[in-house]
Amino acid sequence: MMEAALSRCAACFYPGATGxxxxxxxxxxxxxxxxxxxxVHPGGNVGAILRRAPKGYGAAPTRAAGLDAEAQLMQLAHDAGLPSPRVLHVLEPGDGLGVGFIMQRIEGETIARKILRDEAFARARPILARRLGEVAAGIHALSRAKLPALRVSTAPQxxxxxxxxxxxxxxxxxxxxxxxxxxxxxxxxPPDEVTLLHGDFRHGNLxxxxxxxRAVLDWELAHLGDPMEDLGWVCVNSWRFGEIDKPVGGFGSREELFAGYAKAGGRVDLxxxxFWEVMGTLRWGVMCCGMMQRFRSGPDHAMERAMIGRRASETEIDLLRLLAPRGNSNAG
Incomplete structure (x- = not known):
């Protein structure tokens, strides 16, 4: 059923496609x-990804940019030369596939455990932090005049x-x-400049x-705000997956991240x-608590929610390390 719908859709938007x-x-x-x-194409098959709202899914959550905005942002990033999939088609009512978009499929890995430990990524790990800094600066430099309507976030909010x-x-x-x-x-x-933020710049979305x-995915939480928010979020300890002494995703240092950001024209405010690393750590802790509450109250008693929920205690340790006087702390 899904394949038949995708075949009809592809034949309409991709010239020469047969299914x-x-x-x-x-x-x-x-x-x-x-x-x-x-x-399916006579010149060779083309890998694609459909991203859509599940059937029966209502309005996007308050913090979500919306799928149409996601598609527009990803295409803007692609056109600017940033590592982002090319958007092939934004779904229309006649496609019969709901709300969403179809994008180019980029081969690679998103699972942090493999990225941080497998030999296949040994050469990539030393260069990732600096590259993430460059890409973050590129995202923050995208022209606001070309952006879709997005929420504006401030620290007090x-x-x-x-x-x-x-x-x-x-x-x-x-x-x-x-x-x-x-x-x-x-x-x-208030920051000196309000820019576009990816909003969830971390493992799982890379x-x-x-x-x-190779690509930055999932722009669902994109918004306007302090550009340092993205840099703080990628340094949150929960995204290091055990490599606590490498603050940027478990593979690099803050200095490397900041050097890449500065090289691409960004200005770092330590x-x-x-501040945003503390905020991000607390946010993840609150999100973990929310998962546990949903597990307890049902009707969805998925064990995955409980497993994430128990990680709230880990964020408490992270917060104590971050808030301890720096002279008496070995916080990463």
């Missing part, structure tokens, strides 16, 4: 469906939203209280090959990066 084959639903993605398939969500759990955690107080006391104020970074 689609090999349709397979991929794992991952809590709010969107992802399908891999090949567009983020603090208020986190506190509201956390209090809604009625699950007191002293370390979270400490972090909220620290964030309110260390708000660096396609890595033996040669390095105080702001630190």
């Amino acid at each position: 689609a084959t090999g349709a397979a639903k991929l794992s991952g993605g809590a709010s969107q469906e992802t399908w891999s398939f090949d567009i 983020e603090i208020a939203e986190l506190e509201r969500e956390y209090r809604g759990f009625d699950w007191p955690r002293p370390v979270f209280e400490l972090a909220l107080r620290w964030l309110r006391g260390h708000d660096p104020g 396609i890595i090959g033996p040669d390095g970074l 105080e702001r990066v630190n």
Whole structure:
């Protein structure tokens, strides 16, 4: 059924296409469906990915940019020479596939454990942090005049939203209280420049090959705000997957990340990066608590939610390390 719908769709938007084959639903993605398939073409099959809202899925969450905006942002990044898949088609009602878009399939790996440990990526790991800095600067430099309508985020808004969500759990955690107080006391104020942010710049949303970074995926949380937010988020300890002494994704240093960012024309503000790393660590902790609440209350008692939920305690350790006086801490 899915293959037949994709065949009809491909024949309409891809010149010379005669159908689609090999349709397979991929794992991952809590709010969107992802399908891999090949567009059948006389000149050779073309690898493609369908990203769409699941059947019966309502309006996008408040923080989500929306699938149409995602497609536009990915194409803008691709056109600017950034590592992003080319968007082949934005779904229309007549396609019978719902809401979403079809993009070029980029081969590579997204699973952090493999990227950080497999020999196949040994040559890529030393160059990734600097490359991520370059790409982040490129994203932040995309012209605001070409962007779709996106939410604008400020530090006070983020603090208020986190506190509201956390209090809604009625699950007191002293370390979270400490972090909220620290964030309110260390708000660096408005940034000199408000730019486009990817919003979820980390493992899982990066396609890595033996040669390095091949694509940035999942622009669902893209928004406008302080560019240092993206740099702080990629340094959150939860994305290091055990390689705690390599703050950038478990494969590099902050200095390498910042050097790449500066080389590509970005300006790094260390105080702001630190602020957003604390914010990001707390945000992930609150998100973990949310997973546990959903597991407890049902009707979805998926064990994966419970496994993520228990990681809230890990973020408490991370927050204590980040908030400890630097002279007495070995925080990474």
